[in-house]
Amino acid sequence: MKKLILFYVSVAFLAFGCGEERGDSRIKVREGVGSDNIVSNVVTRPVAKAFSALMGEGIEIDEAILRRNNAGFLELHVNGHNRSYDTKRFRYRVEWLDSDGLVIETKTSVWLRTSAMGKSPFSFKVVAPRKNAVDFRMDTRKWE
Amino acid sequence: MKTKTLQIISLVSISISILLSGCEEKTTNIDVVHDSGKPVMALDYRDFDQAASSLVQSMLASGALKKDDGSRYVVATGRVVNDTMQRIDTDQLMAKIEEEILNSGQAVMTSAVGSGTDKLIHETRELRDSEEFDQSSIAARGTLLAPELSISGKIFQRNIRYDKKRQQVEYYFQLKLSDAKTGLRFWQKEIIVGKRGSSKSVAW
Numbered sequence: 001m002k003k004l005i006l007f008y009v010s011v012a013f014l015a016f017g018c019g020e021e022r023g024d025s026r027i028k029v030r031e032g033v034g035s036d037n038i039v040s041n042v043v044t045r046p047v048a049k050a051f052s053a054l055m056g057e058g059i060e061i062d063e064a065i066l067r068r069n070n071a072g073f074l075e076l077h078v079n080g081h082n083r084s085y086d087t088k089r090f091r092y093r094v095e096w097l098d099s100d101g102l103v104i105e106t107k108t109s110v111w112l113r114t115s116a117m118g119k120s121p122f123s124f125k126v127v128a129p130r131k132n133a134v135d136f137r138m139d140t141r142k143w144e
Numbered sequence: 145m146k147t148k149t150l151q152i153i154s155l156v157s158i159s160i161s162i163l164l165s166g167c168e169e170k171t172t173n174i175d176v177v178h179d180s181g182k183p184v185m186a187l188d189y190r191d192f193d194q195a196a197s198s199l200v201q202s203m204l205a206s207g208a209l210k211k212d213d214g215s216r217y218v219v220a221t222g223r224v225v226n227d228t229m230q231r232i233d234t235d236q237l238m239a240k241i242e243e244e245i246l247n248s249g250q251a252v253m254t255s256a257v258g259s260g261t262d263k264l265i266h267e268t269r270e271l272r273d274s275e276e277f278d279q280s281s282i283a284a285r286g287t288l289l290a291p292e293l294s295i296s297g298k299i300f301q302r303n304i305r306y307d308k309k310r311q312q313v314e315y316y317f318q319l320k321l322s323d324a325k326t327g328l329r330f331w332q333k334e335i336i337v338g339k340r341g342s343s344k345s346v347a348w
Contacts, residue, residue, distance in 0.1 A: 069205055069207070070207050070210070071204060071205065071206075071207040071209070071210045071250070072210070073204050073205065073248075075205065106244065106247070107193070107196060107197065107200070107240045107243055107244050108196075108197040108200055108201055108244060109197075110190075110193040110194060110197050111178070111190075111194075112194055112197060112198070113194070125201075125205075126201065127201040127202075127204055127205040129200055129201070129204055129244050129247065129248050130247065130248065130249070131248075131249060144180065144182070144183075
C-alpha cells in the first residue's frame with residue numbers, strides 16, 4: 001500500500017515537470033487529440049488532476065502591458081496562464097486612474113467575464129474610454 | 145368561557161401573523177457595482193452593462209471616431225431594433241454608449257435628429273413668427289448641424305432546446321457606425337450573451 005501511495009505521489013510530482021507539451025509552445029494539443037504523456041495517461045491523469053486541485057492551482061497573471069493606441073486611448077493587455085487542469089471562469093474589472101491617481105468614473109468599469117482553459121495561456125484587452133487615463137487597477141473574482 | 149375562547153383565538157392569530165411576517169423575504173437594495181446575485185434567463189442590467197462596455201471599448205479602440213483634423217464628429221443615434229421576446233427599451237443600451245462617446249471627447253451626439261431627438265429643438269423654431277417671443281432669442285435658420293455619423297443596431301434573441309430539461313437562450317447585441325454622407329460603414333461589432341437554464345424559466 002505504501003509503495004502504491006509513493007508511486008502516485010511520484011507520478012504527481014513528475015506530472016508537474018512533464019506536463020508541458022513538446023514541440024511549438026504556441027500550439028496546444030489537448031488530451032484525446034495528441035499522444036498520451038505521463039500527465040494525460042489514463043492511469044496517471046486522475047492523480048495529477050487531484051494533486052493540482054489539492055494544491056489549489058488557478059490562474060496567474062504573467063504581464064500587464066499598457067500602450068496608447070492610435071486613437072489616443074490607453075489599452076491594457078493582460079497575459080496570463082491557467083495552472084489548473086480545469087477551465088477557470090472568472091470576472092475582471094478594470095478601473096482607470098488619472099495623473100493624480102484618482103479613479104475616472106466610466107460606464108465601462110464593470111465586471112466582465114472571461115475564461116481560461118486548463119493548462120493554457122489566456123489574454124484579454126481593456127480600453128480606457130478617456131484620454132486622461134494614465135494607469136489602472138484591476139480586480140478579479142469568481143464567475144458564479 | 146366565551147371571552148377565554150376569544151382571547152385564545154386572538155392570541156393564535158397574532159402569533160401566526162408574527163410568524164408569517166418573519167418568514168417573508170426581505171427587500172434589499174442591489175449592489176449594482178459588485179452584484180453577486182444569480183444570473184437570470186432574461187436580460188438584466190448586468191448583461192446590458194457588459195454589452196455596452198465591450199461595444200464602447202471596441203468602438204473607441206477602432207479609431208473610427210477619430211477625425212484627422214482633430215475636431216469632433218457629430219453623431220446621431222439611429223434605429224436600434226429590439227427583436228427579442230422581452231419588452232426592452234433600447235435606450236437602456238444606447239444611453240450608456242452615448243454617454244461614453246460624449247465623455248471620450250472624440251464626438252458629440254446630436255439631439256436634432258435620430259432616435260434621441262429633443263422635440264423642443266424643433267418646437268422652439270416654430271416660434272419664429274410669434275410676437276410673444278423676442279425673435280433674437282430664437283435660433284436662426286441654418287444653425288442645426290447634420291450628423292456625420294450614425295449609430296444603428298439590433299438586439300435579437302434565439303431560444304434553443306438544449307435537452308429535455310434545459311433551454312439555451314442566446315442574445316445578440318449588434319451595433320454599427322456608418323458615415324451619413326457616403327453610407328460607408330466604419331465600425332461594427334456583435335456581442336453574444338448566452339444563458340442555459342431550466343426549460344421552465346421564461347426568457348421574456
